[in-house]
Amino acid sequence: MTPEDQEETQLLPRPSSGSVPRGRRVFLAAFAAALGPLSFGFALGYSSPAIPSLRRAAPPAPRLDDAAASWFGAIVTLGAAAGGVLGGWLVDRAGRKLSLLFCTVPFVTGFAVITAAQHVWMLLGGRLLTGLACGIASLVAPVYISEIAYPEVRGLLGSCVQLMVVIGILLAYLAGWVLEWRWLAVLGCVPPSFMMLLMCCMPETPRFLLTQHKHQEASAAMQFLWGPEQGWEEPPVGAEHQGFQLAELRRPGIYKPFAIGVSLMVFQQLSGINAVMFYAETIFEEAKFKNSSLASVIVGVIQVLFTAMAALIMDRAGRRLLLALSGVVMVVSASAFGAYFKLTQGGPSNSSHVDLLAPISTEPADASAGLAWLAVGSMCLFIAGFAVGWGPIPWLLMSEIFPLHVKGVATGICVLTNWLMAFLVTKEFSSLMEVLRPYGAFWLASAFCIVSVLFTLFCVPETKGKTLEQITAHFEGR
Template sequence: MNYEDESRPLLAESQEQGEEEDRSEQDAYLDKVKNGKLYLATFAAVLGPLSFGFVLGYSSPAIPDLQRITDQRLKLSTEEASWFGSVVTIGAGLGGLLGGWIVEKIGRKLSLMFCALPFIFGFTIIIAAQNHWMLYAGRVLTGVASGVTSLVVPLYISEMAHERVRGTMGSSYITGLFLDWRWLAITCSIPPTVMLVFMCFMPETPRYLISQGKRREAEEALRFLRGPNAPTEWECDKIEEAARDEEANFCLADLKDPGVYKPLGVGIMMMLLQQLTGINAIMFYAETIFEQAHFQNGNVATVIVAATQVVFTAIAAVIMDRAGRKVLLILSGIAMCLSEAAFGIYFKLSVKGQTNSSLVSALMGVGDGISGAPQPDLSWLALASMGIFIAGFALGWGPTPWLVMSEIFPTRVRGLGSAACVLTNWTFAFIVTKTFQNLMDLLTSAGTFWMFSVLCALNVIFTIFFVPETKGKTLEEIQAHFKGRRSR
């Protein structure tokens, strides 16, 4: 008994020394790495998120345009506009399922090249549209491409990048200020076209190549990504060692493994909570929201919000590996919670006949009819609230769930687990987007935003208690965390 007690600290000390040696080897290796071509490959892949950012944002400037046109074959009613905005999420859900299959069958690189095609074909159909069904078909196709992209790009980046530099995403629809719906569709087809060309010259991920038994090709890919001075055989050995632990194919019994069901639960809940912030409904209907808020130029306001999204997504990409995932998620959730509460207050103060003398009386009021002329000194609150919400989302809950999804799954369930997460995300995106106007009618504008504010508060609580910090950890160390053991 005494022998055991004495040996435990010695074993722990020996294990810690071994981990320190592994870490020092890893640091020495990473110090020799050159990231130039890794950034190039990441840029090529990030054109995918940029493309589906255009898809999501396209409806905001396009819907008002399509509701104003004189061509009755294409003019959208309120219900048709609702379907035009939300049908893309049905395609994205199908794309998520398709992506989970093809990413394992043909690899990450070819999957990215494949998803450029429905992007291009979808926008081509919209450009050539002669009736509503062609508009819907184009949106579904671009949705399928978005679903595949949202699954494959995080996997591609996480499997290429080392732990010092993982994490990037972005989207923009700033051209909506200057272009009508048809020319905007032409512009939106450019990023996937460029991505298709660039990806021809990028490598497959080393982890996928190792899983296919292609050691030599994996070393060549690592030499491309890490530069000529890095001893890529060392990293290849580490990936191969981890792959041997994951040789078995997925079966239902694996759902009893904490290394599978814990990350699956975290990934699905993060995707669910991301959509329950109301982000896609707000992005789809941003211009309409500003019009309802009586902002004088809703188009300009929408573009300002879009620019805010781009800037803060870039900031998130820069600081993600310094600040950590949890910190950004918590700050993001708090910012969204407060901004949506403020937006709800704005709509409540805009009640017809409501004075600005008392916030308490506004909150206790029962009516919610929006006046034709709200207090002009409060118009800034609509734009400020939306800007802070988008900045908060872009800083954390926008890119981080996709990044965490790409980091937490074991290799053997990475495609299936990611597909389940993407399907959850886009299913709830459809539900929230399609029911957004109904919620506004049922709960009033103020009540809808207050509901989303409460859900953002739940995001913060979930992050604190359940989301692991993955900053600075290898994919193998993250998987060891879920299994409740230290990585070797």
């Protein structure tokens, strides 16, 4: 055990024995932090109803053409990638609480700029700012929640990060039915504003306070969160906590969780979730759904229900089991999805991408409708499978597996990887389908899902019921 590990272990409070009921304020603090991911989800979902509204906008309001609409949807991922880097720097220097408070500023400012937009560049600038806030929130909220939660509920509370994201997306879809783009942007200012008010009343995480040698504040924060009856030991004062050094990458306690965290983010984006979401409205239209926006709401409801189910069983079933089960479900459904396109698009490989969006079937109408319902079933199964495991768990594990003194840098790189992969997959998906055809693209996603299952079984440790210090000790081999 290195001196840094000894210090980190000594600095952390230990619960007294006995079955004393835990404090409930930890749930309020987790909810306050999770309003950041709710805002993040609303920002992601905003483009879906806003783009059709902006296409119909009459002067002097800005109006989006095809190229501008593409950037309006995609530029959020670039802002979020930058936000991941900034969040990794902030979380270690300003702390977890102040970082969450800081991310409310670009959220509110970005939506305010969109609300006041008179030109397309103002719309894109506002989206870039909200993307920056998304990157910070997607990094800091899981870290804050994992550090305030006790092991028995860390999976439940950590999974609520992804749950709040999909609830935010669903809220944007539902509000988009009744609000045009300006008022929808005004509504986007509400969750981050509410988060700012609540977070002002919440404490910093005890672990971060201890690294700053603020033992009295850490004890007060722990009693606020977990209750005064827990009987926390007064931790000894240790040497100043060192930041991340490149030489530490030789340590298994650093490079093992780092490799796992980055790989989880890569596999999450290569699973094909963006491709499935890209086709959602087209598939529902093939199944004779009259209102294509209803398709978005149905997809959102499925995500919310199954992410909530994952949160409820996370601390019982464990992370590895749910990841493996999720991967197997996605393998089956992505393969079936590819088979649907193979049966309905058996033409030559030089068709344009526009042609690929509308399956051309030589089957009779009834058979074609039946195949479309097969696609709807496969798509819903895929989304449900993703929501149970590969949606929430990579974010949860990212917040659990890194030692305290490298958490900012390591989680920043993981978030940067996730958002850059999301941008690349979204932008290059059209080209991939032209080369491989849609069925080839989905079968490739199925192959990545198979690799992700093998990776889970052989490389990902189980973290349920363990303290963050026990997880670090596992990677160190002690």
